[in-house]
Amino acid sequence: xxxxxxxxxxxxxxxxxxxxxxxxxxxxxxxxxxxxxxxxxxxxxxxxxxxxxxxxxxxxxxxxxxxxxxxxxxxxxxxxxxxxxxxxxxxxxxxxxxxxxxxxxxxxxxxxxxxxxxxxxxxxxxxxxxxxxxxxxxxxxxxxxxxxxxxxxxxxxxxxxxxxxxxxxxxxxxxxxxxxxxxxxxxxxxxxxxxxxxxxxxxxxxxxxxxxxxxxxxxxxxxxxxxxxxxxxxxxxxxxxxxxxxxxxxxxxxxxxxxxxxxxxxxxxxxxxxxxxxxxxxxxxxxxxxxxxxxxxxxxxxxxxxxxxxxxxxxxxxxxxxxxxxxxxxxxxxxxxxxxxxxxxxxxxxxxxxxxxxxxxxxxxxxxxxxxxxxxxxxxxxxxxxxxxxxxxxxxxxxxxxxxxxxxxx
Amino acid sequence: xxxxxxxxxxxxxxxxxxxxxxxxxxxxxxxxxxxxxxxxxxxxxxxxxxxxxxxxxxxxxxxxxxxxxxxxxxxxxxxxxxxxxxxxxxxxxxxxxxxxxxxxxxxxxxxxxxxxxxxxxxxxxxxx
Numbered sequence: 001x002x003x004x005x006x007x008x009x010x011x012x013x014x015x016x017x018x019x020x021x022x023x024x025x026x027x028x029x030x031x032x033x034x035x036x037x038x039x040x041x042x043x044x045x046x047x048x049x050x051x052x053x054x055x056x057x058x059x060x061x062x063x064x065x066x067x068x069x070x071x072x073x074x075x076x077x078x079x080x081x082x083x084x085x086x087x088x089x090x091x092x093x094x095x096x097x098x099x100x101x102x103x104x105x106x107x108x109x110x111x112x113x114x115x116x117x118x119x120x121x122x123x124x125x126x127x128x129x130x131x132x133x134x135x136x137x138x139x140x141x142x143x144x145x146x147x148x149x150x151x152x153x154x155x156x157x158x159x160x161x162x163x164x165x166x167x168x169x170x171x172x173x174x175x176x177x178x179x180x181x182x183x184x185x186x187x188x189x190x191x192x193x194x195x196x197x198x199x200x201x202x203x204x205x206x207x208x209x210x211x212x213x214x215x216x217x218x219x220x221x222x223x224x225x226x227x228x229x230x231x232x233x234x235x236x237x238x239x240x241x242x243x244x245x246x247x248x249x250x251x252x253x254x255x256x257x258x259x260x261x262x263x264x265x266x267x268x269x270x271x272x273x274x275x276x277x278x279x280x281x282x283x284x285x286x287x288x289x290x291x292x293x294x295x296x297x298x299x300x301x302x303x304x305x306x307x308x309x310x311x312x313x314x315x316x317x318x319x320x321x322x323x324x325x326x327x328x329x330x331x332x333x334x335x336x337x338x339x340x341x342x343x344x345x346x347x348x349x350x351x352x353x354x355x356x357x358x359x360x361x362x363x364x365x366x367x368x369x370x371x372x373x374x375x376x377x378x379x380x381x382x383x384x385x386x387x388x389x390x391x392x393x394x395x396x397x398x399x400x401x402x403x404x405x406x407x408x409x410x
Numbered sequence: 411x412x413x414x415x416x417x418x419x420x421x422x423x424x425x426x427x428x429x430x431x432x433x434x435x436x437x438x439x440x441x442x443x444x445x446x447x448x449x450x451x452x453x454x455x456x457x458x459x460x461x462x463x464x465x466x467x468x469x470x471x472x473x474x475x476x477x478x479x480x481x482x483x484x485x486x487x488x489x490x491x492x493x494x495x496x497x498x499x500x501x502x503x504x505x506x507x508x509x510x511x512x513x514x515x516x517x518x519x520x521x522x523x524x525x526x527x528x529x530x531x532x533x534x535x536x537x538x
Contacts, residue, residue, distance in 0.1 A: 401441070
């Protein structure tokens with residue numbers, strides 16, 4: 001009695017899943033059909049959950065097996081009802097949906113209709129004419145398959161985006177490895193792609209290193225890194241690689257312009273309020289001086305003479321963002337670099353990771369203690385030690401943010 | 411005004427805004443995918459609330475966040491700015507910053523709030 005789904009073999013690939021996919025073209029009875037016939041049908045077809053009642057090709061109601069059987073076996077009911085119309089025990093208002101209804105909408109309808117639609121099934125029509133019935137379990141299966149497919153598509157799309165984002169960063173990593181004898185760099189986006197990025201270039205007077213933590217993570221974060229990268233390119237073309245303050249100022253302007261960050265736009269839509277934390281370090285090899293400008297990005301210097309680690313002075317104004325003035329000027333700092341000086345910078349994903357017994361953020365104190373403990377190690381080894389300690393600290397907690405750190409020993 | 415109550419989720423804090431008791435509490439972690447969308451209704455409710463203050467009330471704001479990402483930080487600054495402006499107009503508003511005693515990030519953030527929003531009566535509450 002139960003037939004295969006009507007559309008199962010005919011649905012073209014790539015078509016939107018719809019109620020018709022669930023349609024079982026089972027035989028129906030007319031309102032004139034008596035209860036004895038219905039009882040015989042239910043007895044002969046154990047798999048039949050509901051029996052549709054159809055009049056002149058149009059759905060009339062749905063007889064649920066359990067309700068029908070529990071009624072008909074009551075004392076004298078067979079004598080009373082056997083010869084009467086089957087509409088006596090019929091649900092007169094089952095859920096009726098058109099075959100073209102999408103599965104998502106179908107699921108909403110079934111949930112809104114209540115338990116009955118999932119237990120008894122529902123009638124599927126085309127242009128108002130009876131086509132068959134659908135079952136709750138098949139609907140659940142279709143919803144679950146659809147969501148699995150959607151999830152797979154999103155993950156594959158992001159994985160491919162990750163190939164592009166990594167490719168964008170590779171030249172900088174290679175340039176850094178070639179230029180800096182003792183250095184380390186970790187870039188760990190939380191969700192395949194992320195809002196952290198870095199840039200490195202060597203030039204005839206030294207080198208330039210940039211670490212940025214753009215708003216958000218995942219796909220929006222990755223979009224921001226592309227905007228940042230293009231802003232940095234323009235800034236470098238205009239100001240060269242020796243002035244971190246001018247570069248930050250220019251990047252700020254470029255990001256604000258690219259995103260149209262002006263308060264109270266005429267059309268009333270919320271303007272973007274995105275930007276980044278960033279650190280730009282310029283090394284002048286001829287003078288052995290480093291200059292830097294920082295917008296909320298932490299960096300530390302551990303002097304070669306074994307002196308106390310110091311946090312490099314930064315500025316709390318973010319780059320981009322509505323609140324940051326268009327022409328804002330970040331200060332630049334400088335200090336002489338001695339052979340053996342250790343410089344370390346990280347995005348807040350490192351210090352803000354929740355973990356440990358108290359389930360609190362990793363923190364600056366813990367980081368500085370580790371750096372101090374490992375200050376004599378080659379940078380790659382220092383990085384491995386830090387990553388191991390950080391993973392242990394994180395324990396069973398989920399990663400909260402993208403994480404990037406960079407270290408260099410002069 | 412109806413009180414605002416949002417239960418905590420893994421990535422959004424408990425929001426308990428009792429307008430009638432002049433008390434706002436935020437507790438938990440904050441890293442929603444869309445911070446502007448999450449904090450929008452609270453920011454709006456807060457602006458409406460301070461606009462309706464009579465002058466005699468003592469407003470108590472309790473914040474206990476064990477993690478907050480940068481987008482949430484911006485939103486929190488917006489909330490505190492609204493409160494700070496109301497305090498500058500003479501309303502009595504206290505900001506209670508609760509954090510783990512060993513959490514230097516949260517502690518430092520509290521110190522920044524104290525500096526940035528001087529009109530609020532700031533109270534740090536390090537907990538063991």
